[in-house]
Amino acid sequence: MTREGTFCLVLHSHLPWLPHHGSWPVGEEWLYQAWAHSYLPVVDLVRRFAAEGKRDVLTLGVTPVLAAQLDDPYALRAFHEWLGHWQLRTVQAGTLWRSDPLLRELGAHEYRAATRALEDFETQWRHGFSPLLRSLVDSGVLELLGGPYAHPFQPLLDERIRSFFLRGGLADTALRTGHRPEGIWAPECGYAPGMEAGYAAAGVRRFLVDGPSLHGDTAFARPVGASDVLSFGRDLEVTYRVWSPRAGYPGHAHYRDFHTWAHEVGLKPSRVTGKQVEPSDKAPYEPALAADTVRTHVKDFVETVVSRLRSLREQHGREAMVVAAYDTELFGHWWHEGPAWLEGVLRALPEAGVRVTTLRGAVDAGLVGPAVELPASSWGSGKDWRVWDGEQVADMVADNAALQERLLALPRSGARDKVADWAVGEAMMSLSSDWAFMVTKNSAADYARRRAAVHTSRFDELAGWVGRGPLPAPVERWARQDNPFGRLDARDL
Structure with missing residues (x-):
């Protein structure tokens, strides 16, 4: 089979420090929802790939402050209780919804999900995230990205503080996993000219920027200035197919609606139905209908990647790469069907002739272009610093x-x-x-x-x-x- 090109999936896992700082809606509840619906299923997916002997499947960023929460004894105990309450809420839903066949089946679906999560946590996570993460890095199934301690917007930091936070964050990751990351997802993809010197001094060899920082020329990793530190740009033409400021797969009418709650049981019983539909008028969520839509979107994304890679090959005269980068929390927490879509894509791309690898794997494959001077930039609105400054x-x-x-x-x-x-x-x-x-x-x-x-x-x-x-x-x-x-x-x- 002719290889179409290379695809790199990069996931950025981050939440600010939340334990002991409120509960609902953005305190500890935020942490536990993301843990249950994103971190558990994504880690389970990667574990299954590792068990199959797969290597260099994806690049996973984990910020030190998130890793600290997922290792924290208090958070571990509280999350265990949260999972138990989730299971109890599904039992209550089964009673309240028994007269409606669709809702009754949804309650059973949710009960099975809560039970799996509880069993997964009790067998795999009770000693925290770091032992799990270390085993995955040791297996070679993923490349681990680190970052500064608590996700600061680095361009606005004094250089001494910036260096201290970055060196400390990388050392913390090494302490937890036995591996000091060579790459980082720079918080908010924030960059100021000259920061590559600090990266080189800290042992960072590669980092993420947003596509416009490279004027959309994201087909290759690019050395920054006179350094040997490589920048990788998000390919927005592909990335935005999934999630953009205005559209993307998660907004499809068949997917579970994130914002609509059945407050009497604390569950989300509705599908998106339509963007202008009032919550009370939304149709019940149907897992089978959503699963069919996931398959459609997997096919669409694979076709989009292949088309993009062919276009880049024609433009550059050699094999190119696509870097699609997202927050991990999109998959499961914000987009309920996201983990299933993720697995479908990672399995379907190689069948379509696309090499799936890590950022490190792309460098090893020679997908490096000429040096570039980067502007002050971020991934936020306007691709400048306005969100944070x-x-x-x-x-x-x-x-x-x-x-x-x-x-x-x-x-x-x-x-x-x-x-x-x-x-x-x-x-x-x-x-x-x-x-x-x-x-x-x-x-x-x-x-x-x-x-x-x-x-x-x-x-x-x-x-x-x-x-x-x-x-x-x-x-x-x-x-x-x-x-x-x-x-x-x-x-x-």
Whole structure:
């Protein structure tokens, strides 16, 4: 069979630190929904590929702050309880919906899903995510991407803080998995000219940017400037087939509607039906109908990839690649049918003559082009920095700049000081890119502003205690809860 070209799937797994910071709708509930509906099924899929002896199937990014949550003893216990409650809610749904055949079958479908998730967690996840992730990296089924500690928008960081967060994040991943990543998904694909020098110094050899940063020429990895650090661009012509700001497969009428709840049981009983249809008028979700649509969309995506690769080969005169990159949470959490679609695509592409591999595998295959000078950029609206540095968040940007000045002035002595370490951890949480994103996009903006303010306030309180002796018990309690990185050492800043 003639090979059409190379396809690289890149998944970016990230949530901000959520334990002990509220429950519904964007606190711990957010974490547990993503865990149950995305992380469990995606990891199960990759485990099955590994068991089949497959290698270099996909590139998986896991941010240190997410890995810390999926290893955290409190979060593990609470998620176990959440899964049990999910199963109980499905039993209740079966009782309430027994007079409606479609809803009754949906309740049974949901019960089976909850039971599988509970069994998977109890047999595979009870010691946290890191042992699982390490086994998958060891098997060679995936390439692991890392990143800075808590997903900051790096272009807006002081270079010293940026370096500290990145080096610490990579070291944390190495501690959890036994592998120090050579590649990263730069948070928000944020880039400022010259950042490649910091990447090279930290041992990063490849990173993601959005397609427009390369003027849409994403057919090959490109060295950045005079460095040997490679940039990979998302192919938006293919990526947006699945998920774009305006359209994509998850909005199909047959798929489960993310936004419509049966609040009496806490389940989602409806399909999308239509974009202008009121929640009360949406049709019941039918798993078999959705499964048929998944098969259609798998076929469509494979045809899109093959067509794109043929076009790129004709344009460049040699084999090219397509990089399709998404948030992991799209698959299952936001798009219920996403994991099934993902498996279908990864199995169908090789049958269509497409090499499926990792970013590392693409480099090994020689899919590298000439050097490029990248502009200041991101994956966000306008492909510039406006989401994280725009008018709506100007006050947060100013607060973060002032926080960084105080962070660099934090007292440090020759001996390690846990209070100073915890203070740095609070600053790190405050500088997460998630808060500005949520404010700009008006998605739980009040929660985001509150979180940024809480962590800044806690940094200032802890900074005042550095070198002054034991902390008051209440302060020490929240300081420990907010700082999952035991290796973080303020003296390294």
